[in-house]
Amino acid sequence: MIKLSRRKFIRLLGATGTVSALGTLGVTLGGCSGKPGAGPRVVVVGGGFGGATCAKYLRRFNPSIQVTLVERNASFVTCPFSNTVLGGLQDMDSIQHSYDALRMQHGVKVLQDQVTAIDPAGNRVTLQGGGELEYDRLVVSPGIDFRWDSIEGLDESTSDTIPHAWKAGPQTITLRSQLETMADGGVVIIAPPDNPFRCPPGPYERASLIVNYLKTYKPRSKLLILDAKDKFSKQGLFMQAWEQLYPGMIEWVKGSDGGKIYRVDAANRTLHPEIGDPVTADVINFIPPQQAGAIVHAAGLVNADGWCPVDQRTFASTLQPNIHVIGDASIAGKMPKSGFAANSQAKVCAAAIVSELGGTAMPDPSYVNTCYSLVAPDYGISVAAVYRLQDGKIVKVEGSGGVSPMDVPAEYRRDEARYARGWYQSITQDAFG
Amino acid sequence: MLVSNTTFRGLLVALAIGLLTTLQVQADEISRATLLSISCAGCHGTDGKSPGSIPVIGGKSSDFIATALRQFSSGERAGTVMGRHATGYTDEEIQLIADYFAGR
Numbered sequence: 001m002i003k004l005s006r007r008k009f010i011r012l013l014g015a016t017g018t019v020s021a022l023g024t025l026g027v028t029l030g031g032c033s034g035k036p037g038a039g040p041r042v043v044v045v046g047g048g049f050g051g052a053t054c055a056k057y058l059r060r061f062n063p064s065i066q067v068t069l070v071e072r073n074a075s076f077v078t079c080p081f082s083n084t085v086l087g088g089l090q091d092m093d094s095i096q097h098s099y100d101a102l103r104m105q106h107g108v109k110v111l112q113d114q115v116t117a118i119d120p121a122g123n124r125v126t127l128q129g130g131g132e133l134e135y136d137r138l139v140v141s142p143g144i145d146f147r148w149d150s151i152e153g154l155d156e157s158t159s160d161t162i163p164h165a166w167k168a169g170p171q172t173i174t175l176r177s178q179l180e181t182m183a184d185g186g187v188v189i190i191a192p193p194d195n196p197f198r199c200p201p202g203p204y205e206r207a208s209l210i211v212n213y214l215k216t217y218k219p220r221s222k223l224l225i226l227d228a229k230d231k232f233s234k235q236g237l238f239m240q241a242w243e244q245l246y247p248g249m250i251e252w253v254k255g256s257d258g259g260k261i262y263r264v265d266a267a268n269r270t271l272h273p274e275i276g277d278p279v280t281a282d283v284i285n286f287i288p289p290q291q292a293g294a295i296v297h298a299a300g301l302v303n304a305d306g307w308c309p310v311d312q313r314t315f316a317s318t319l320q321p322n323i324h325v326i327g328d329a330s331i332a333g334k335m336p337k338s339g340f341a342a343n344s345q346a347k348v349c350a351a352a353i354v355s356e357l358g359g360t361a362m363p364d365p366s367y368v369n370t371c372y373s374l375v376a377p378d379y380g381i382s383v384a385a386v387y388r389l390q391d392g393k394i395v396k397v398e399g400s401g402g403v404s405p406m407d408v409p410a411e412y413r414r415d416e417a418r419y420a421r422g423w424y425q426s427i428t429q430d431a432f433g
Numbered sequence: 434m435l436v437s438n439t440t441f442r443g444l445l446v447a448l449a450i451g452l453l454t455t456l457q458v459q460a461d462e463i464s465r466a467t468l469l470s471i472s473c474a475g476c477h478g479t480d481g482k483s484p485g486s487i488p489v490i491g492g493k494s495s496d497f498i499a500t501a502l503r504q505f506s507s508g509e510r511a512g513t514v515m516g517r518h519a520t521g522y523t524d525e526e527i528q529l530i531a532d533y534f535a536g537r
Binding site: 057061062343344348351354355358360361362363364367370382384399400401402404412415416418419421423425426427429430 | 465474476518
């Protein structure tokens with residue numbers, strides 16, 4: 001039996017003018033429910049690493065699919081490398097990416113708008129700007145939102161005084177300007193949340209790059225990490241580097257030793273830990289506990305913990321039909337909530353959708369995560385893993401993965417810092433280029 | 434219009450298949466090699482065309498890529514993160530990935 005792709009089929013028909021003949025027979029080519037001659041419609045909600053990558057790869061796999069990406073912002077500011085902005089090493093422009101390539105090179109229709117409601121039964125979404133979009137498949141990549149009510153005294157407005165800067169953009173600028181304004185000898189607090197949260201090594205890279213700035217410009221200052229957890233990602237590597245690069249400047253307090261905060265007094269820049277006395281600082285970066293981005297909650301896509309359960313092979317929601325959830329919002333087995341993981345999941349999800357719409361079988365997927373952290377401009381460390389599906393769950397391939405080795409020559413750390421920058425260029429190109 | 438016999442037969446087959454499908458998109462099947470390899474693009478760039486300091490692998494010979502991956506996996510070749518990746522793939526998968534990027 002000859003296997004003929006739809007693309008080749010159309011090309012063949014087009015070459016001989018047969019399309020019009022088919023048209024008169026009332027045959028539509030490929031529309032599941034779309035207009036005659038048009039391919040199935042996939043709507044992607046959210047233009048971060050997950051959504052942008054998924055939109056691009058859907059079109060790369062099958063250009064007859066009509067892909068609409070709905071994103072509220074005109075461009076995307078990446079959380080990865082936003083810590084270099086906080087540390088004064090890079091500017092905001094360097095972490096900002098437009099959707100031009102998705103539009104011009106990949107034929108994605110990009111709508112600057114916001115989805116206000118998802119109607120799973122009607123296969124459509126409502127837009128804030130008015131109107132609705134119908135879909136054959138919906139991909140939701142909403143990232144995270146904060147659980148403001150989980151900490152006393154915390155709400156969205158307090159982030160003007162004690163920024164989270166855990167969604168890059170205006171919050172990054174707020175925190176940076178507070179650091180610039182702070183006098184030498186000041187105290188900075190970073191308060192990371194309990195698991196699960198976006199970018200597990202992120203708070204500790206942030207501590208490193210802020211102190212790298214303070215060391216040069218405000219050397220009498222200190223940084224305190226009041227952690228909700230008792231351990232953290234790449235902990236041994238970070239702590240070894242801090243001792244070596246920033247002796248006496250960073251103090252980490254674990255959750256059970258008084259790091260866990262139950263109350264925030266934003267006006268007085270004071271944090272109340274569960275154990276011990278309140279702590280006041282000059283600059284506080286409070287990173288609130290998290291859950292899946294707002295849009296999925298009303299659509300019935302989340303479990304009791306506020307995250308989205310999915311078939312980890314296809315990222316199809318296990319709660320609603322024809323909807324896939326990728327990235328930070330999804331429960332993806334052992335994969336961390338990272339931009340890289342979202343990029344990897346987006347490609348698997350795109351392959352699953354294209355295979356399903358085309359009636360072909362998708363081979364077993366493979367997933368990857370690679371996260372670099374800069375401890376200083378020329379000092380990088382990494383964590384990586386390859387993942388497969390086992391009994392329906394994403395698990396690490398045994399023997400693969402792990403973190404950078406301890407006690408290596410400076411040259412190794414320099415190489416990883418260089419690769420961290422190359423990593424950034426590659427992943428942003430793979431998602432937005 | 435002049436159409437050769439073979440082309441004409443081909444067209445008929447194509448037409449028949451087209452009408453017999455459920456009118457869904459008939460995509461090229463996504464291969465195992467593709468699904469394995471696209472995850473490399475996160476660091477090595479789309480199609481292995483890295484724009485920065487990470488080595489370009491798209492268009493390198495299959496032999497070059499497979500040898501590097503096997504040496505990273507065995508520890509024979511020193512690297513930073515690649516040893517931790519290469520151990521995640523079987524020898525057969527390494528070959529599929531190498532062939533995929535050689536064709537980019």
